[in-house]
Amino acid sequence: MSGEKPPVEICKGVNGLEKVVLREVRGSSAEVYLYGGHVTSWKNDHGEELLFLSTKAIFKPPKAIRGGIPICFPQFGSHGNLEQHGFARNRLWSIDTDPPPFPTVSSNKAFVDLIFKPSEDDLKIWPHSYEFRLRITLGPGGDLMLTSRIRNTDGKPFSFTFAYHTYFSVSDISEVRVEGLETLDYLDNLKAKERFTEQGDAITFESEVDKIYLGTPSKIAILDHEKKRTFWYGILGRRRPNPWRILEMMNTSICCVWRLQLLRSPSL
Numbered sequence: 001m002s003g004e005k006p007p008v009e010i011c012k013g014v015n016g017l018e019k020v021v022l023r024e025v026r027g028s029s030a031e032v033y034l035y036g037g038h039v040t041s042w043k044n045d046h047g048e049e050l051l052f053l054s055t056k057a058i059f060k061p062p063k064a065i066r067g068g069i070p071i072c073f074p075q076f077g078s079h080g081n082l083e084q085h086g087f088a089r090n091r092l093w094s095i096d097t098d099p100p101p102f103p104t105v106s107s108n109k110a111f112v113d114l115i116f117k118p119s120e121d122d123l124k125i126w127p128h129s130y131e132f133r134l135r136i137t138l139g140p141g142g143d144l145m146l147t148s149r150i151r152n153t154d155g156k157p158f159s160f161t162f163a164y165h166t167y168f169s170v171s172d173i174s175e176v177r178v179e180g181l182e183t184l185d186y187l188d189n190l191k192a193k194e195r196f197t198e199q200g201d202a203i204t205f206e207s208e209v210d211k212i213y214l215g216t217p218s219k220i221a222i223l224d225h226e227k228k229r230t231f232w233y234g235i236l237g238r239r240r241p242n243p244w245r246i247l248e249m250m251n252t253s254i255c256c257v258w259r260l261q262l263l264r265s266p267s268l
């Protein structure tokens with residue numbers, strides 16, 4: 001249809017930084033900055049923003065963008081010698097014009113392939129050769145899917161930690177419940193990473209919470225009572241990276257796919 005916006009558009013965002021806008025026919029959209037390979041916006045078909053982005057977010061390299069979905073690589077948190085959450089979130093990624101084929105054929109049009117390769121300076125602080133490919137897809141139902149494919153390029157194995165550090169937009173935090181983490185062990189960042197066990201109830205928030213759950217399930221639900229909205233946050237496929245588990249790479253590539261799905265819950 002003439003006048004219809006394209007499913008993928010490359011344009012300038014804040015401070016002239018390049019961004020890719022993905023649009024689905026029913027009206028949902030997502031925005032991805034090449035700086036950090038960072039998703040900064042994900043809107044449903046009513047145009048409502050689903051991700052939190054700080055009003056203080058500085059879109060200025062070398063600072064990482066605060067909010068959205070930062071990519072933490074090759075280190076999650078402070079679990080290593082690198083800067084907090086690694087350096088991939090404050091490097092300029094490129095559009096990957098020749099991604100290797102995906103095992104599953106998808107008819108989605110609203111996707112973009114990005115690639116990050118270490119520079120000479122990056123190799124000095126983390127001496128491993130690799131390519132990090134990231135596909136970001138906006139599905140027909142407005143769900144957002146991130147697929148990361150990391151491959152060593154010199155045949156030498158290395159270890160890394162990784163996370164999609166997703167910031168969901170919620171109404172009042174006291175109205176939010178997280179299901180799927182009950183009974184798990186966690187490290188409490190507010191108590192010098194001491195290990196505790198959840199006592200079996202859905203997670204609710206009365207004060208600051210900063211925990212790393214161990215052995216997490218492949219799917220959790222974030223229920224926002226006030227907005228009558230549920231996010232399903234989960235991983236597809238066989239591999240289940242856990243932020244805490246060190247993934248070993250041997251002459252091969254590792255792939256993980258996370259899906260963020262929004263469900264309206266009339267029963268709430």
Ligand SMILES: O=P(O)(O)OC[C@H]1O[C@@H](O)[C@H](O)[C@@H](O)[C@@H]1O
Nearest residue numbers: 064066077084085165189210211
């Ligand atoms: O401030 P940063 O580096 O973006 O990290 C954000 C948060 O990342 C989390 O993983 C940490 O547990 C928090 O302590 C931290 O505040």
